[in-house]
Amino acid sequence: MTQKTADKPTPVFHTVLADPEVPFPELTGGEPCRQTDSESWFPEQGDNGGFARSLCLTSCPVLQECRSWALANPQLASDGIWGGMTRSERNAVRRRQALQSLEAAA
Ligand code: SF4
Numbered sequence: 001m002t003q004k005t006a007d008k009p010t011p012v013f014h015t016v017l018a019d020p021e022v023p024f025p026e027l028t029g030g031e032p033c034r035q036t037d038s039e040s041w042f043p044e045q046g047d048n049g050g051f052a053r054s055l056c057l058t059s060c061p062v063l064q065e066c067r068s069w070a071l072a073n074p075q076l077a078s079d080g081i082w083g084g085m086t087r088s089e090r091n092a093v094r095r096r097q098a099l100q101s102l103e104a105a106a
Pocket of ligand 1 (some may be wrong): 032033034041049055056060061062063066067082083084094
């Protein structure tokens with residue numbers, strides 16, 4: 001399910017659910033991604049980012065806000081670990097949300 005653009009197809013669910021009104025979290029300085037090697041949040045291919053994900057999930061004071069922002073802004077949070085989720089996990093959530101929206105509208 002895609003829309004054609006001049007450059008490349010854009011998944012419709014990104015277009016529908018992208019919400020620039022969801023604010024970037026107000027960071028406190030206590031976020032693990034600000035205290036740890038940033039490369040851990042952008043793991044190489046084949047690395048599931050487990051180290052960064054576990055730190056997000058267990059000790060980030062803005063986990064929910066970060067996750068909401070990342071889910072609403074797929075173009076800005078396209079790669080890496082955001083809100084304790086990998087890119088494929090975020091895409092799966094967006095697909096599920098898009099399907100639920102379509103079902104609710106039907
Ligand atoms: S949830 Fe977001 S802000 Fe918190 S550590 Fe993870 S990437 Fe950083």
